Amino acid sequence: MLQDYQVLRIPGPTPVPPRVNRAMTQSMAGHHAPQTYQIIQNIKPRLKNFFGTSQDILMIAGSGTSSLEAAVVNVTTKGDKVLVLSTGVFGHRFTEICESYELDVDEFTTEWGQPFPLDEVIEHIKQHSDIKAVFSTFCETSTGVLNPVGELAKAVHAINDDIIVIADGVSAVACAETKMDEWGLDIVVTGSQKGFMLPTGLAFIAVSDRAWKAIEQNDTKGYYLDLTKHRDALEKGNTPFTPALGLFHGLDAVLDQLEEEGVEEVYARHTLMRDMTRAALKALDVNLLVEDAYASPSVTAVAPTDFDAQAFRKVLKEDFNIDVASGLDKMTDTIFRIGHMGYCSPADVLQYISAFEIALTKVGKTIELGAGTRAAQEIYLQKTTTTVTQ
Numbered sequence: 001m002l003q004d005y006q007v008l009r010i011p012g013p014t015p016v017p018p019r020v021n022r023a024m025t026q027s028m029a030g031h032h033a034p035q036t037y038q039i040i041q042n043i044k045p046r047l048k049n050f051f052g053t054s055q056d057i058l059m060i061a062g063s064g065t066s067s068l069e070a071a072v073v074n075v076t077t078k079g080d081k082v083l084v085l086s087t088g089v090f091g092h093r094f095t096e097i098c099e100s101y102e103l104d105v106d107e108f109t110t111e112w113g114q115p116f117p118l119d120e121v122i123e124h125i126k127q128h129s130d131i132k133a134v135f136s137t138f139c140e141t142s143t144g145v146l147n148p149v150g151e152l153a154k155a156v157h158a159i160n161d162d163i164i165v166i167a168d169g170v171s172a173v174a175c176a177e178t179k180m181d182e183w184g185l186d187i188v189v190t191g192s193q194k195g196f197m198l199p200t201g202l203a204f205i206a207v208s209d210r211a212w213k214a215i216e217q218n219d220t221k222g223y224y225l226d227l228t229k230h231r232d233a234l235e236k237g238n239t240p241f242t243p244a245l246g247l248f249h250g251l252d253a254v255l256d257q258l259e260e261e262g263v264e265e266v267y268a269r270h271t272l273m274r275d276m277t278r279a280a281l282k283a284l285d286v287n288l289l290v291e292d293a294y295a296s297p298s299v300t301a302v303a304p305t306d307f308d309a310q311a312f313r314k315v316l317k318e319d320f321n322i323d324v325a326s327g328l329d330k331m332t333d334t335i336f337r338i339g340h341m342g343y344c345s346p347a348d349v350l351q352y353i354s355a356f357e358i359a360l361t362k363v364g365k366t367i368e369l370g371a372g373t374r375a376a377q378e379i380y381l382q383k384t385t386t387t388v389t390q
């Protein structure tokens, strides 16, 4: 097998576009060098589109989890009552972070593969008037559920305008439509290696006016993750600590690429890849973990009933060097997850579906070769405009 040919179809990291890799080879400069100032100025206004906010987006050197921790430490103080909506591994991560800061955590858990039940959550908040912040996960990457975080923010603020609503958007931003200001979300965070198709190492944090008020009143914001330091530096086109300059250059090239495509088109591409993937798997009689109504545009979880998920992954890897992800935690062995986010196109979906058909056959599932590919092709043709050039 051609060892160098590797197809990464996991829900992060995603492959990095060649143009972005080239942009990251620029020479290093000091934090106060004109080129550092310039690259920050180039990036700053353009990031806002992907969060749907007029606020500046803070950029911190760290993986996605550092942005989750930044949200927790900046808006809460030891002993505060918070609500965590845990729909899988990443929702529960908020609980673990909040507990490590000795907050008083109510964890609202949902069966894996289901979104949080908005009405019950709202009832809970009405009965616990001391809740200061609600932590949610936009796309729960461990299950492929897209949670209704926009409706959550609206409903929470209709009850109490002071509650801070936080969404982990790590596998959703630049994949699923995100309208932070319109929805009234207070903090939206992401990392560089998902929708932004960069290597790992940058965390992004968008903060509403309501959340800034809470942050300014908080005396225990930590040190590195104190968001006021990052905000004050960013206003001057700077960072408080040495910037991840290579990633900034890469991000500039990513934003060029996403803008050339168009923000709406980026979301439409992810939705199309989801729909092609799901139609193909249904046509092959392969069980999906999540119902259509809550299915994420960036990751699809498959819960096989008549073949072994990990044996299937092994065939894909050995025959084609295609990586799909296992499940996480209690679903490690029983599901697999396909990442169709970031640097991924409908052409890649046609490739992996066709390879899936071979792997399914090899692990002993009886299928009609081509049935999944045909279903994906049909969705593609239905959902794209026909253009005929002569």
Ligand SMILES: *Cc1c(COP(=O)(O)O)cnc(C)c1O
Binding pocket: 012, 063, 064, 065, 066, 090, 137, 139, 140, 141, 168, 169, 170, 171, 191, 200
């Ligand atoms: C990937 C991911 C994270 C964690 O990011 P790291 O970069 O591994 O720290 C957090 N939340 C969600 C929803 C994710 O998909």
